[in-house]
């Protein structure tokens with residue numbers, strides 16, 4: 438058995454920003470994963486989000502289906518999503534609910550009388566997470582030897598396409614090796630901040646092209662977000678920062694988690710950073726517009 442994974446612990450409130458930036462760089466180059474502590478999001482708010490998430494997923498399926506996913510907002514039922522697009526199996530054994538940018542009015546919400554304070558809890562969480570991510574991105578910019586406001590300057594943060602995904606992996610009492618809670622995938626955007634209820638299941642594969650693939654457990658850390666780099670950040674850094682393959686096994690008991698995905702604003706162009714390419718190491722990915730990339734990935738995931 439390999440030793441348990443150890444990721445760097447990034448303290449968002451630590452005053453020496455350059456040493457934190459170096460630690461981030463190490464985490465992103467080695468694993469594409471790190472823990473984030475002192476992130477400014479109250480424990481109490483996180484507990485409330487989990488409680489409200491469980492309230493929603495406990496509703497009868499007919500109620501949940503009234504909010505079925507439109508414009509990538511709302512409910513996706515068990516098996517409706519398959520993150521590993523190469524699998525021929527049915528779909529992932531999870532249900533989820535997406536809440537997108539608050540300004541564009543496309544979100545779908547349960548009725549206040551059915552789930553009081555549900556909407557306001559999620560809106561507060563969205564705002565708090567966006568503020569933590571903005572701080573984190575300035576450190577990521579430093580870690581890439583860029584100016585702290587690099588991601589602002591390239592327009593990534595004008596109206597970032599940021600999504601909360603509430604996740605519920607029910608205990609299905611089945612042990613099919615073919616079906617995953619979330620099948621192997623990498624996230625699409627810049628960074629993802631994840632919090633789980635502590636039930637194990639998340640694994641990463643550090644060498645995606647090595648066969649057989651080696652999967653290692655990611656332990657949760659109380660009070661910390663698990664942060665991982667997404668594909669657009671990998672493209673910006675020409676592969677220096679890894680967007681690591683990960684998955685969730687079917688849990689042996691109910692499991693809840695909450696992911697916060699941050700993608701750049703829709704018109705932001707993601708192209709290889711000058712500091713990440715040379716004549717002998719040219720850009721591996723052509724420039725792309727964030728919205729085009731995101732839409733294509735979502736299309737593949739949902740088989741549209």
Ligand SMILES: O=C(O)CCC(=O)C(=O)O
Pocket residue numbers: 602604619624631633639683684685694695696
């Ligand atoms: O639930 C988890 O632990 C991970 C979820 C995940 O990887 C995702 O939703 O992209």
Ligand SMILES: [Fe+2]
Pocket residue numbers: 622623624683
């Ligand atoms: Fe993921």
